[in-house]
Amino acid sequence: MHPILTDRRRLALYLIAWSVLATSVALLAIEPGELRVSTAILGTLPPTVVFAFLCLAAWYPVRALPLRRSRIAGVLATHLTAALAISGLWLLLMRVWSAVLAAFLETVPSSAGPMVFFAMGVLLYLLSVAVHYLLVEIERARQIERRELEVTILARDAELKLLKAQLDPHFLFNSLNSISSLCGSSPSSARTLTTLLADYLRKSLRVGAAESITLSEELELLSSYIAIERIRFGSRLELEQDIDESVRECRVPPLLLQPLVENAVTHGIGQLVEGGTVIVTARRDGDGIHLIVENPCDPDRPRKTGTGMGLTNARRRAELFYDRRARMEVVDEETRYRVSLLVPAETC
Amino acid sequence: MDPIQTVVVDDEPPARAILLEMLGEHPQFEVVAECANGYEAVKAIAAHRPDILFLDIQMPKLDGFEVLELLDVRPAVVFVTAYDEYAVRAFEAQALDYLLKPFTRERFAQVLERVEQRLRSGDRDFGSPDASLSAARKPLQRIAFRDGGAIEVIPVHRIDFIEAQDDAVHVSSRGRKLVKQKTLTELEQLLDPARFVRVHRSYIVNLESLERVEPYAKDSRVAVLRDGTRIPVSRSGYERLRTLL
Numbered sequence: 083m084h085p086i087l088t089d090r091r092r093l094a095l096y097l098i099a100w101s102v103l104a105t106s107v108a109l110l111a112i113e114p115g116e117l118r119v120s121t122a123i124l125g126t127l128p129p130t131v132v133f134a135f136l137c138l139a140a141w142y143p144v145r146a147l148p149l150r151r152s153r154i155a156g157v158l159a160t161h162l163t164a165a166l167a168i169s170g171l172w173l174l175l176m177r178v179w180s181a182v183l184a185a186f187l188e189t190v191p192s193s194a195g196p197m198v199f200f201a202m203g204v205l206l207y208l209l210s211v212a213v214h215y216l217l218v219e220i221e222r223a224r225q226i227e228r229r230e231l232e233v234t235i236l237a238r239d240a241e242l243k244l245l246k247a248q249l250d251p252h253f254l255f256n257s258l259n260s261i262s263s264l265c266g267s268s269p270s271s272a273r274t275l276t277t278l279l280a281d282y283l284r285k286s287l288r289v290g291a292a293e294s295i296t297l298s299e300e301l302e303l304l305s306s307y308i309a310i311e312r313i314r315f316g317s318r319l320e321l322e323q324d325i326d327e328s329v330r331e332c333r334v335p336p337l338l339l340q341p342l343v344e345n346a347v348t349h350g351i352g353q354l355v356e357g358g359t360v361i362v363t364a365r366r367d368g369d370g371i372h373l374i375v376e377n378p379c380d381p382d383r384p385r386k387t388g389t390g391m392g393l394t395n396a397r398r399r400a401e402l403f404y405d406r407r408a409r410m411e412v413v414d415e416e417t418r419y420r421v422s423l424l425v426p427a428e429t430c
Numbered sequence: 431m432d433p434i435q436t437v438v439v440d441d442e443p444p445a446r447a448i449l450l451e452m453l454g455e456h457p458q459f460e461v462v463a464e465c466a467n468g469y470e471a472v473k474a475i476a477a478h479r480p481d482i483l484f485l486d487i488q489m490p491k492l493d494g495f496e497v498l499e500l501l502d503v504r505p506a507v508v509f510v511t512a513y514d515e516y517a518v519r520a521f522e523a524q525a526l527d528y529l530l531k532p533f534t535r536e537r538f539a540q541v542l543e544r545v546e547q548r549l550r551s552g553d554r555d556f557g558s559p560d561a562s563l564s565a566a567r568k569p570l571q572r573i574a575f576r577d578g579g580a581i582e583v584i585p586v587h588r589i590d591f592i593e594a595q596d597d598a599v600h601v602s603s604r605g606r607k608l609v610k611q612k613t614l615t616e617l618e619q620l621l622d623p624a625r626f627v628r629v630h631r632s633y634i635v636n637l638e639s640l641e642r643v644e645p646y647a648k649d650s651r652v653a654v655l656r657d658g659t660r661i662p663v664s665r666s667g668y669e670r671l672r673t674l675l
Contacts, residue, residue, distance in 0.1 A: 255512035256442070259531035263448030314442045353490045355467045380491065384571035384585045 084141050085217040092217075100134040103206065110198060125183060129175035133203065136168050137210035144214040161211050162204075169203025250344065253311075260313050275313050282306040286337065294333040294403070294428075297364060297371070301325065304343050304362060311347055318357025319347065325364045329371045333428045335403035341392035342375040342421050350377035350419055371427045376420040393421065400425060433460035434549060435478060439471040439497070440486040440510065445531065449484050449510065452538045458546065468492025469581050472500050476579075480505050482545050484529075487511040487520075491583055492574055495523055500576045504556045506548060508541055524557030569622035573601065575608045582608065586625075590639040590655055592617060594632040605657065627674060629653055629667035643671065 086092045107130050108123045143164055147157050173196055257279050264272035285303050289295050301323060308321040339362065346360045358378040365372045393412065400408035404425050413420040436459045440446045446464055453459050459482075463474035468489050475483065475497075483505045487494035494509060509520045512531040520528045526548060527541045572585045584603050593600045594614040600607045610617070618628050629635050639655045643663060646652040651663040653671075663671065 252512050255531055256445075259448070259512060260442070260444040262532040263444040263451070266451045267447050314444060316443045352488075355469065355490050382491070382572065382583050382585055382588075385587045 084138065085214065085221065086138055086141070096138075097134070100130075104130040104134070107199070107202065110202070121187075125180060126176065129172060129179050132175055133168070133172040133206070136171065137207050139168070140164070140207065140210045140214050144211060144218060148218070149215060161208060165204040165207040165211075168207050169200050172203045173200055253344075256314055257310055264313075271313070275310065278306060278310050278313075282310060286340070289336040292336050295336045296330065297325075297332050297334050298330045300334055300336070300339055301330075301362070301364075303337070303340060307340065307343065308347075308360070315347075315351065315357065318354070319351050320357075320359040322359050322361045323363075324361065326366050328366050329364050329427060331429060332371055334373075334425070335399050338396060338399060338403075338423070339373060339375060341396050345392045345421075346375055346377035346419070349383075350379045353380045353383060354378065366427065367424065369427055370424050373423040373425065374420060375422075376418065378417055379419045381416045396421075396423070404428075431458070434458055434482055434546065435480040436461045436482050436484070437463045437465065437471070437474055437478060437480040437505070438484045439465040439468070439489070439494070440484075441466055441489045442486075445486065445510070448532075452535060453542075455535075456539070456542050459542065468494075468497045471497050472576065472581055473579060475501055475505065479503065481549050482506045482508065482526075484508050484510050487513060487516050492581065495519065496572075496574045496583070498523060498557075500574055500581065504558065506545060506556045508545065526556070568620060569625075570620045573610065575601070575610055577609070584608065586621060587636075587638065589626075589636050590657065591636060591659065591661055592626075592634040602659070624674070627667070627670050629661060629663045629671060631664060633661050633667075635661060637674065643668070 086096050104127055105123070108119070108126045111122045111126050112119065140161075143160050147160060149157065176199065257275065261272050261275050261279070264275060282303070285299075285306060289299060289303060305321065305323075308319065312319050343360060343362065351358045351360060361374070361376045363372070363374040363376070365374075393410075397408075397410045400410060400423060407426050409424045411422045411424075413422075436453060438446055438449045438453070438461060440449065443466075446466070450461060450464065453461055462478045462480055463470075465471040465474050468491055471483075471485070472492070474480075485494045485497065485507055487509055488511065489497075492500075494511075498504065498507065507523070507525045508527045508529060509516065509525050510529045510531060514530055517528055526545060529537070529541060570586055572583050573589070575582045575584065584601065588603045590602045590604070592614065593602070595609075597613070598609050598611050599614055599617060601610055602608075614628070614632065614634060618626070618634055621634070625637055626634050627637060635653055635655070639657075641654045641656050643651050643653050646662070649665070651668055653661045653663050655661065
């Protein structure tokens with residue numbers, strides 16, 4: 083697609099620019115005292131208009147020889163050859179036109195100074211080459227901008243999907259139902275739960291938008307989540323955290339552990355009549371951190387086909403964030419379920 | 431008029447609390463039992479023979495549908511759940527109503543009115559255990575058994591084979607036999623056909639427990655399971671096995 087020919091606005095601009103150039107060319111043709119301006123214009127304009135369109139052909143060698151990927155000598159040689167040829171063509175046209183005019187007019191514009199016209203033609207063609215290169219670059223910049231925008235939109239999209247997955251609607255409905263029931267029997271607990279829920283939502287929204295957070299922040303979010311679920315599950319649900327102080331400030335992708343803990347609650351503890359304890363462990367392991375989420379589970383649970391959504395998400399997020407330096411391991415025993423993540427310890 | 435005997439089943443204390451609170455405003459309903467899981471529910475229902483059951487669906491071990499399937503006599507049932515995706519199954523299980531948590535007083539009063547009308551009309555057919563089983567998730571993930579007061583739930587992957595016995599079936603799992611009041615054909619339709627094969631008029635075998643098939647007599651074969659059990663294989667049963675293996 084030619085960047086000027088296919089764009090009306092650009093073509094108009096191009097022709098306006100050329101009308102100025104064509105006038106200067108005409109002025110060049112005036113020899114002092116000999117020619118009137120109108121005759122000079124009549125003598126040079128038609129071949130110049132044709133030349134203006136010929137210069138648009140510069141697009142084809144420009145497209146074939148992108149500056150970034152071509153040898154500079156080759157580029158120069160090609161464009162120079164084209165410039166000489168097209169400029170020569172222009173001179174020829176002028177000659178032919180003068181001959182045609184000579185048949186009708188008495189005063190013919192002088193064909194004097196062909197070298198001046200030739201040099202000018204070469205320069206004008208090279209100018210056109212430069213303009214075309216410029217247009218190619220503009221197009222490239224636009225494409226890069228568009229791609230960057232697309233990437234941003236995709237990232238935003240992923241984030242939104244993540245948040246949607248995070249804010250499990252059943253979790254919300256169940257919590258709202260708890261609030262609704264506590265309003266009658268224990269208004270102060272209802273108020274506490276409302277605050278907990280608001281706190282959790284605020285934290286997960288803020289944290290979900292961040293690139294990375296500290297492990298402490300992630301653990302805080304887990305505590306809020308468990309505090310809410312404890313109101314529903316009562317004493318059936320316990321959380322135990324065993325965290326090395328030295329890893330608290332390490333950076334992790336937001337909501338890395340949250341889906342694992344949510345799994346542990348809904349599929350593990352939630353399926354046990356007598357309930358149980360979710361254990362979250364974080365230990366330093368050389369220059370990595372070992373993160374473990376562990377829960378008891380029903381030995382009679384139906385066998386799962388494949389890994390759950392929460393697990394797959396957590397694995398993908400860890401892989402993306404740590405550039406494949408993260409490892410995940412799932413131990414699915416009769417009465418215990420354990421997910422362990424080994425990730426590099428990054429502090430800033 | 432006699433009060434309407436009511437049982438409330440939900441594993442979450444706050445969810446039970448709101449049902450009790452709202453039921454408290456309608457003195458014609460008398461709550462005779464409050465259950466925190468499916469086991470308690472099956473026992474309490476057998477003991478109290480209530481008229482109406484407010485039943486949560488998502489519960490540990492035994493879900494709401496499995497509770498209904500284990501009952502000898504079905505009371506009227508209103509499902510109470512935060513999940514809207516069970517509505518169709520609730521309808522198949524012939525539930526009287528389906529309450530989505532959280533709900534308003536008005537909606538609850540409406541449900542109670544409907545329950546009362548239905549109970550006073552004298553129509554006591556609230557569906558059968560079969561209706562609740564056919565409302566179960568297909569293919570079946572686990573099977574609940576009840577022997578008097580004892581309830582046992584077995585995940586289907588632990589079943590080795592199932593044998594027809596008169597009007598019931600014996601389900602064999604790791605050397606134990608559990609009785610279920612179902613026909614073999616009914617179970618066959620509920621189980622995953624890619625894993626459970628009807629190898630004989632009277633037998634269904636779990637492919638994972640199958641060790642090999644041996645010729646037995648002229649024109650007949652026998653399936654040998656991992657634990658050594660030998661099960662007759664009919665000619666059409668062998669055809670079915672061959673297409674799957």
